[in-house]
Amino acid sequence: MIQISTMAADNDKNIRPRLSVVLMVKNEAANLPRALGAVKWADEIIVADTGSTDDTVEVAEKLGARVVHCAWRGFGATRAAALKHAGGDWVLTVDADEVISPELAEEIRRVVSQPDTKFVAYRLPFLTNFLGRWIRHSGWHPEYHVRLYRHGRAHFNADAVHEKIITDGSVGSLSGLIYHYTDPTIGHYLAKMDLYTRLSAERLHASGRRCRWWDLLVRPPFMFLKMYILQRGFLDGWQGLVLAFFSSMHVLTKYAQLKVLSTGETGLPRVS
Numbered sequence: 001m002i003q004i005s006t007m008a009a010d011n012d013k014n015i016r017p018r019l020s021v022v023l024m025v026k027n028e029a030a031n032l033p034r035a036l037g038a039v040k041w042a043d044e045i046i047v048a049d050t051g052s053t054d055d056t057v058e059v060a061e062k063l064g065a066r067v068v069h070c071a072w073r074g075f076g077a078t079r080a081a082a083l084k085h086a087g088g089d090w091v092l093t094v095d096a097d098e099v100i101s102p103e104l105a106e107e108i109r110r111v112v113s114q115p116d117t118k119f120v121a122y123r124l125p126f127l128t129n130f131l132g133r134w135i136r137h138s139g140w141h142p143e144y145h146v147r148l149y150r151h152g153r154a155h156f157n158a159d160a161v162h163e164k165i166i167t168d169g170s171v172g173s174l175s176g177l178i179y180h181y182t183d184p185t186i187g188h189y190l191a192k193m194d195l196y197t198r199l200s201a202e203r204l205h206a207s208g209r210r211c212r213w214w215d216l217l218v219r220p221p222f223m224f225l226k227m228y229i230l231q232r233g234f235l236d237g238w239q240g241l242v243l244a245f246f247s248s249m250h251v252l253t254k255y256a257q258l259k260v261l262s263t264g265e266t267g268l269p270r271v272s
Contacts, residue, residue: 022046022079023096033063076163076164088151119172120150121153124146128143137231150169201254
């Protein structure tokens with residue numbers, strides 16, 4: 001009887017916390033092999049598909065991921081729905097255009113295996129590739145985001161865009177990088193900008209914010225000067241120049257979208 005109890009205690013000590021990796025995707029068949037290959041060591045990989053029309057589902061299943069289907073309700077709410085499918089003690093949130101470096105993978109395995117860690121979540125550093133160049137200035141590096149967290153000790157807020165992970169305890173930081181392949185082409189950036197600026201404008205409008213003249217006249221050039229001069233974007237080559245210009249255009253478009261929402265003007269002919 002004593003021997004059985006001792007064996008049970010030993011088995012409890014040997015139980016290793018499980019890690020779930022969760023990705024929210026749509027039409028990411030081209031990116032998934034790179035992203036999933038970097039986390040194949042995880043205990044569970046969940047790909048939450050929001051309505052892909054390409055081979056995303058087939059590619060994910062072939063690579064060993066469990067595919068679940070989530071209706072699109074904005075970034076925050078949809079990520080929260082995807083998180084419900086995770087069964088691990090820890091969760092790592094990754095996007096399809098992100099790659100966990102080997103150094104970060106080793107750090108994650110180490111902290112997850114420590115049951116007595118004082119942190120409930122960790123911020124991870126990003127290095128972003130824009131139009132083929134790693135951006136090391138422009139306010140984009142170092143850039144940290146909470147992506148690793150104890151299941152049940154963190155949740156996504158409901159923001160439709162630029163959602164955040166809210167934790168109920170201390171947050172630490174790791175040093176290994178996430179490689180973020182954000183915009184391989186100009187067309188990709190412009191298509192994404194249309195979605196992000198619209199969602200951002202809708203969020204501002206819902207909060208009661210209205211567009212003022214200085215939002216259109218002052219904010220865009222200030223964004224360019226901040227990124228290109230103050231944050232030394234000029235050291236990021238021609239991509240740094242394009243990034244600063246596109247970022248200022250992003251700001252202009254966001255507030256122009258807000259202005260349209262505020263006035264109710266659509267530019268479409270009225271139907272009598």
